[in-house]
Amino acid sequence: MAYIGKSPVIGNFVKLDAITAVNGQAAYTMQNGGSNFTDYESVNQFLVSLNGTIQAPTDSFTVSGSTLTFASNLSTGDVIDFIMVFGNSLSAGTPTDGTVTSAKISYPLTTFSSTGIDDNATSTAMTIDSDEKVGIGTGSPNSTLTVSGDLTVSKTGDNVKADFSNGVNANFRVVTSGAVAQIGPSTASDLVFLSSNAERMRMLAAGGLTFGGDTAAANALDDYEEGTFTPDTNIGFSSVVGEYVKIGKMVHFAIQGTFNAGPGDGSQASSITGLPFSASPGDQLAEIWVVTHNEHVIGQVGGTTIGLKGRGDGVNITRGQIGSKGFQATGTYHVDL
Secondary structure, three states: OOOOOOOOOOOOOEEEEOOOOOOOOOEEOEEEOOOOOOOOOOHHHHEEOOOOOEOOOOOOEEOOOOOOEEEEEOOOOOOOOEEEEHHHHHHOOOOOOOOOOOHHHOOOOOOOHHHHOOOOOOOOOOEOOOOOOOOOOOOOOOEEEEOOOOOOOOOOOOOOOEEEOOOOEEEEEEEEEEEEEEEEEEEOEEEEEOOOOOOEEEEEOOOOEEOOOOOOHOOEEEOEEEEOOOOOOOOOOEEEEEEEEEEOEEEEEEEEEEEEEOOOOOOOOOOEEEOOOOEOOOOOEEEEEOOOEEEEEEEEEEOOOOOOEEEEEOOEEEHHHHOOOEEEEEEEEEEEE
């Protein structure tokens, strides 16, 4: 085979011509067949014996060109037994694709670096099977991703987010932002809660809750709140407290207090104002108990005002009739959203 430059001598060796030691001389010319010898790459290819002792390359001698130089001058009685030069080692180069079989690879592979998935453990940490199913902590994934054990999604900083999408229009998101945790669809989709694979409650995309598989927006519970309010009156209160609970479109209220003294005339109708929500149009009645007179009156609700009327005759209760009296009022009325 032809080569550019020197042809490699692989696995062969050369014994150089004998050299006679000269008293006080350290450097000697190396020859092979009477010609100066330079066919080597490194001092480590040389095997030199002096006085029956193998010499250490670099420490005991060096080579440069065709000159071999001992570390110290030789004497007349020294004997250079032999000088042998071994052939260059051959670099195998890069194997051709597909030529290295598994029998030529030593397992486990523990001394490698990778920018992908590394597993230097003694057990399987992750499996990707032939169906492209991924298992973490299991060697038998039964879905696209099967995790055996706890799954933790974490990130340093705010707004930790995990999205689940069907690639069409339904996206489910879990987000933690500060001290607030958010869960639900990130698109205009209903959120359904199941038990035993049956729908128990649904949160409509437009707002409101339905139950038992009902999906009608008209049947949705879309508001709940409770609180207090401060009623007023055209007579004035010496003391009063009001509470309410609003469920959907229905408002339940309770008021307890004492009216101020009335003006003494029987001409002006008495009323209670300041209800927490404005009533729907139309007459709505509330039950009111006037403690001092030990009798009921009717409260006719309009807007945020209750007009007081006699239960039997429906005639307005005047300010003079109800002044200085204690009362309790409870009622329920309908509002427009």
